[in-house]
Amino acid sequence: MPKTEAKISGARLMVELLEEYGVDIVFGYPGGAILPFYDELYKSTKIKHILVRHEQGAIHMAEGYARSTGKLGVCIATSGPGATNLVTGLTDAKLDSVPILAITGQVATNAIGTDAFQEADIYGITIPITKYNALIKSADDIARHFQEATLVALGGRPGPVLLDFPKDVQTELTSIRKVDKLKIDSRHYQKPPIGGDLDSFAAALNKAKRPLLYVGGGAINANASKEIRELAEKGNIPVTTTLMGIGAFPGTHQLSVGMLGMHGTAYANKAVLECDYILNLGARFDDRVAKPGEFAENAVRAHIDIDTAEFNKRVSVDYLLHGDLKEVLKALIPKVNKVDRPEWVGFLDTLKKNHPLEFDDSTDTIKPQGFLQKLYEKSKGKAIVSTDVGQHQMWAAQYYLFEEANRWLTSGGLGTMGYGLPAAIGAKFGNPNKTVICVSGDGSIQMNIQELATIAMYKKGVKILIFNNNFLGMVRQWQELFYEERFSESEWNYNPDFVKLGEAYSIKGLRIANKSEIDKALEFFLEDDDARILEVMIPAEEKVFPMIPAGKSQKDMIEFSDTVRAGKK
Amino acid sequence: MKHILKILVNNHPGVMSHVSGLFTRRSYNIDSIAVGVTQDSEISNMVIVVKGDDSVVEQVKRQLLKLPDVIDVEDLAYHDCISRELVLVVVKVEDSNRTEIISICEVFQAKIADLTKTTMTIEFSGNTRQVEHFMEMMQKYGIQEIARTGQIALKYRST
Ligand SMILES: Cc1ncc(C[n+]2csc(CCOP(=O)(O)OP(=O)(O)O)c2C)c(N)n1
Numbered sequence: 001m002p003k004t005e006a007k008i009s010g011a012r013l014m015v016e017l018l019e020e021y022g023v024d025i026v027f028g029y030p031g032g033a034i035l036p037f038y039d040e041l042y043k044s045t046k047i048k049h050i051l052v053r054h055e056q057g058a059i060h061m062a063e064g065y066a067r068s069t070g071k072l073g074v075c076i077a078t079s080g081p082g083a084t085n086l087v088t089g090l091t092d093a094k095l096d097s098v099p100i101l102a103i104t105g106q107v108a109t110n111a112i113g114t115d116a117f118q119e120a121d122i123y124g125i126t127i128p129i130t131k132y133n134a135l136i137k138s139a140d141d142i143a144r145h146f147q148e149a150t151l152v153a154l155g156g157r158p159g160p161v162l163l164d165f166p167k168d169v170q171t172e173l174t175s176i177r178k179v180d181k182l183k184i185d186s187r188h189y190q191k192p193p194i195g196g197d198l199d200s201f202a203a204a205l206n207k208a209k210r211p212l213l214y215v216g217g218g219a220i221n222a223n224a225s226k227e228i229r230e231l232a233e234k235g236n237i238p239v240t241t242t243l244m245g246i247g248a249f250p251g252t253h254q255l256s257v258g259m260l261g262m263h264g265t266a267y268a269n270k271a272v273l274e275c276d277y278i279l280n281l282g283a284r285f286d287d288r289v290a291k292p293g294e295f296a297e298n299a300v301r302a303h304i305d306i307d308t309a310e311f312n313k314r315v316s317v318d319y320l321l322h323g324d325l326k327e328v329l330k331a332l333i334p335k336v337n338k339v340d341r342p343e344w345v346g347f348l349d350t351l352k353k354n355h356p357l358e359f360d361d362s363t364d365t366i367k368p369q370g371f372l373q374k375l376y377e378k379s380k381g382k383a384i385v386s387t388d389v390g391q392h393q394m395w396a397a398q399y400y401l402f403e404e405a406n407r408w409l410t411s412g413g414l415g416t417m418g419y420g421l422p423a424a425i426g427a428k429f430g431n432p433n434k435t436v437i438c439v440s441g442d443g444s445i446q447m448n449i450q451e452l453a454t455i456a457m458y459k460k461g462v463k464i465l466i467f468n469n470n471f472l473g474m475v476r477q478w479q480e481l482f483y484e485e486r487f488s489e490s491e492w493n494y495n496p497d498f499v500k501l502g503e504a505y506s507i508k509g510l511r512i513a514n515k516s517e518i519d520k521a522l523e524f525f526l527e528d529d530d531a532r533i534l535e536v537m538i539p540a541e542e543k544v545f546p547m548i549p550a551g552k553s554q555k556d557m558i559e560f561s562d563t564v565r566a567g568k569k
Numbered sequence: 570m571k572h573i574l575k576i577l578v579n580n581h582p583g584v585m586s587h588v589s590g591l592f593t594r595r596s597y598n599i600d601s602i603a604v605g606v607t608q609d610s611e612i613s614n615m616v617i618v619v620k621g622d623d624s625v626v627e628q629v630k631r632q633l634l635k636l637p638d639v640i641d642v643e644d645l646a647y648h649d650c651i652s653r654e655l656v657l658v659v660v661k662v663e664d665s666n667r668t669e670i671i672s673i674c675e676v677f678q679a680k681i682a683d684l685t686k687t688t689m690t691i692e693f694s695g696n697t698r699q700v701e702h703f704m705e706m707m708q709k710y711g712i713q714e715i716a717r718t719g720q721i722a723l724k725y726r727s728t
Contacts, residue, residue, distance in 0.1 A: 123583065127590050132637045135583070152637055183579055184637040309631035312624060 007173040010139035011036040014103070014165065016177070017146045019046045023074050025065065025429055026050070027058040031078025033118060034105030036170035038076075050429065050458065053450040055082050057422040059089025060448065063098045064426030067409050068384055070223070072153055073098065073426065078105040080118030083164070084125065088416060091129045093160035095413025096244060097221055099153040100160040108168040109137060123164050131159035132184075136166065139174035148184050155189030157307040158221055192306065194331055195322035202335035204300055204319050208277030210344045211237045212296075214260065217244030217412065218282020218305060220405045222325035225249065228281060231333050236341040238348050240268040242283050243397055244412040251401030257348055261289035263394040266355035266546045269554045271348055275299045282306070282325050285315040286413075287551075294553035304328050357398050358545070358560040364515050368392060368467050368538050371518060372399035375437070375465070378522050383435040384409065384427045388420035388444030390474040392467045394544045396439045418447030421464065425451060428460045435463065435526065442468040442495050449501070456505040461529040464507075466498055469540045477543050491540075502533035509533035571600065572626045573652060573722050576615040576633060577640040580606055584638045588615060591632055597621060601654075601719030612640065616721050645722050652722035655694040657682065658704070661711040662689045670710060677703050688713060 008016075014037060018026070027050045030038045041049055052058040055077040062073030077083050083104040093100045107116040112135075123135040132152040134145045149161040205211060213232055219225065219241075225248050232239050232255050239249045240260040249256055260268035272278065278296045280303040285295065292314050295301075302319040303311060311320050321328050359369040372395055385400055386409035387393040393410060402408050409427060411419040424438035445466050455462050467473075475490040499509035509532065512521045525534045545560035578584045585604065592599050600618040607614050619626060626644060633642045645652075662670060667689075674681060674691055677699070683690035693703050697720065704712075 124586065127583075127587055128594050131635075148637070185640060187634075188637050307635070309628065309635055311631075313628060 005175045005177060007175045009036065009040070009170065010136075010142050010165070010172050010174060011040040011170040013139065013142050013174060013177060014146070014170075015040040015044050015047065017143065018074065019044065021072075021146075021150060023047060023072065026074040026076055027052055027061040027065070027426065028076030029055050029058055029078070029082060031082050031105060031118070033079035033107055033167050034076065034082070034103075034165070034170075036167065037103070037105065037165065049076075050454065052422070053453050054448065055085035056088055056418065057425075057448050057451040057454065059086050059093070059100065059102065060416075060419050060422035061426030061429070061451075061454075062100050063089065063093055063096075063419075064386060064409050064423030065430040066098050066100060066426075067423070068406050068427035069430040070406060071430070072150060073100045074103070075100065076103050078118070079107055079122070080120045083122040084120050086162075087125065087129065088414075088418075090126055090160045090162065092411055092414040092416045092419065094129050094131070096411065097158045097217060098160065099158040101149055101153055102160065102162040104162065104164050105170075106135065106164045106166040109166045110168070112166065122162065126162050129160070130162050133162040133164070135164040136169050139169050139172035140176045142169070142174065143176050144179040144182060147179060148182055151182075151189035152184065156187075156192070157218070191324045191327065192322060194328055195308075196320055198321065198331055198335060201302065201319045201321055202332055204302060205235070205277065205279065206337045208300065209341075210275045211235065211277040211279065212271050212275040212299075213237050213239040213249075213279050213281060214272075214283055215239060215241040215245040215248045215281045216283025217242065219245055219248040219325055222282060222306065223405070224281070224326040224329055225405050227326055227329035227333065229253075231329060231336060234333060234338050235336050236339060236345055237279075238271060238345065240264070240271060242286065242289055242412070243410060245283060246397060246408045247402035247405040250403045252403060255345070257352070259397055261286070262548050262550070263398065263544050263546065264289075265357060265398065266557060266559050267348060267351040269546065269548065269557050270351055270355065272296050272554050273298075274347070277302070280304065280317070281329075284310050285313065287314070290315050291551070291553040294555070355559065359542075360564075365539050366513065366515055366518065366536055368395045368536070368542060369399050370515075371536055372396055372439075374518055374522060376400045378526060379435055379437070383407070383437050384424075384431060386410065386420045386424040386427060386436070386438045388438075388440040388447075389415045389417045390441045390444060390472065391469075391477060391542070391544050392439050392441045392444075392473070394474075398544075417444040420444060421448050421462075422451050424462045424464070425454055425460055428462050429458075435529075436461075437463040437465060439465050440467070441473055442466055442470065442498075443472045445498070446496075452502065452505045452507060455531050456507060459531075461531050463525055463531070464502075464533045465525070466533065466535045467538050468495065468498070468535050469538050469542070470495065471540045473540070473542075474544070476540065480541070480543070481547075482549070498533055498535045507531045507533055509535065511535040511537065513537035570620070570622055571647070572619050572621065573645040573647065573650060573720065574617045574619060574626070574630070574633075575643045575645055575722060576617060577607070577642075578613050578615055579638040579640065580611050580613040581638070584613070587636050587638060588617075588633065591636065592617075592619075592629070595629075595632070597625065597629055601717075603719040603721045605721070616719070618720050643724075645724060650722045650724050652696050652720045653694050654697060654700050654720045655692070655718045656700055656704070657690060657692055657716045658707055658712055659688050659690050659714040660707050661687060661713060663687075666710060673706050677706075679703065
């Protein structure tokens, strides 16, 4: 006879499940419909709750935590406005495949559908932006939904899940703490067997004279850095990464050609044009990288991914393998020939020399590129860097190199301004002993600047670098290049005094505008483990190069030197 | 090209929005959707008819399989499945054409479900082509109202 377990409330059960699962930190914001859960959280000694200033901050923190630790990120919000404030973050996590569990309060089940106070159909709203979501109708269902949600979030291609938790279900009693039969199919969480023909796949790679690896964020999720390096070194195959793949292969490695795509390096984009074989490892032929019909059109194209829906979605491929990238590479590497490719590698080395990342460094003003180079030198390989969205993001991607995965946190798919600061805070909670730097713009930082309070309250030593050009820089860049310099609503001549703002939260700050101040400023910025704000004034007309205009292909890349030649420096 | 997708899903609320949402989000054109429970009360069978070339439908299939509540997706080719659609149609009748309409119904093996002095409600089921032919025949009498179920389908068995 199974011992009948004592009944506990749904809220208590949810907290116990989180504890058993090993969750020790959650990011959230309370409200009426989630109070029973918060009451149980109050009693928990294992789970630390981080009180944020806006629910969007909570979910981006959970994302930064998840991406930098490889663990599940958990965030909590109340019903209605609390829940809808998570929408941007859920979409962000869906597009960048970040494992997030969002728990939202909901009005009592008998009030659902009546436009009750603070009611929103968050289940319906989040259907297209979650991997799994559920409205928990009874406390007896909590255990099953929790198990399904966590398995789905981390299984296969990771992503966000949401559990909507009505107030009466939080107080309802249940004795069901475990389930033996899940409703979802195991394919949603188990590692799939390798699908496809390894031999013909390897044969095509072995035939290539000028192969190239094109590495995406999936490589980081699959923890496949070691295998990628092995494959690259064995076959002497140069490696380019997407924005999301940065860190999956050491940026300083001789075979690295950096990032490709819209603002990728000239040599990476030229390598795409010149290669006769391209192997996509967990990337998705994103439109900032690949134009269908023109991407690597002269090359044999191959793709390895855990998500079969990515195959032939935008760009058709000749060879594909389905499965967990790490497992597939382990099986593939023994079949790949050990070859030196002096000509091809040498050719790319020459490209690197002749088409480097460039900017004009002849004035006394601070150039963000040069500044980031210095920041890289000073904090080499050690920092976790988060960014917001805009020019600063692309400069950071170009000039800050990473030796390891999980050090680069950026909103790649959705391009969410406001991501950087909370993501950095989340990363700092997950990595208290590492330097965490948020690189932002004067526009982006103001999208979630209220989280400075969270930094102050928890004394988290997040370093905040703000490139101030008094513009929405990336918008301005497009307007300059494609809208005849009609700067419609991209200029603002009003910013708060960021340094004083920091002081209001007891965060030390400094503003610099001259090149000669850089060294001292960096010293101040990185000297200890306290939070800092460093505001760096930069020229508004500084642009990100190279650039492939939207919708164009590698062939249409504009380099810095092209603009100099056109007298448009 | 039309495709008939047979989709097995968990039978609980919200699944329909998950599936149809996937179609709207990617602006795939749905011709019809029909849903009903299977011999297992926990599982429903959805039949969705979509237009699109093979690569589009392949993409739809793979996206569908990513939904946790979708158990299986099968693309049934027209020639190897039995498909049916049920229509209820109300046509205008006059004394002069009543027998004519009745004899057309006989030919099509359509049932007359209701009759008034001025209208006739006819029930007809068949495959898409038959339904279309039948509707064409009814057109000239003046169609007042139509209800169609959308197609359901099963594969032909080999044994
Ligand atoms: C939430 C959100 N709104 C609007 C945009 C469009 N957008 C992309 S880059 C950019 C400008 C960013 O300006 P800033 O943060 O100052 O960075 P900079 O480009 O100057 O480095 C804007 C408005 C966005 N990505 N996200």
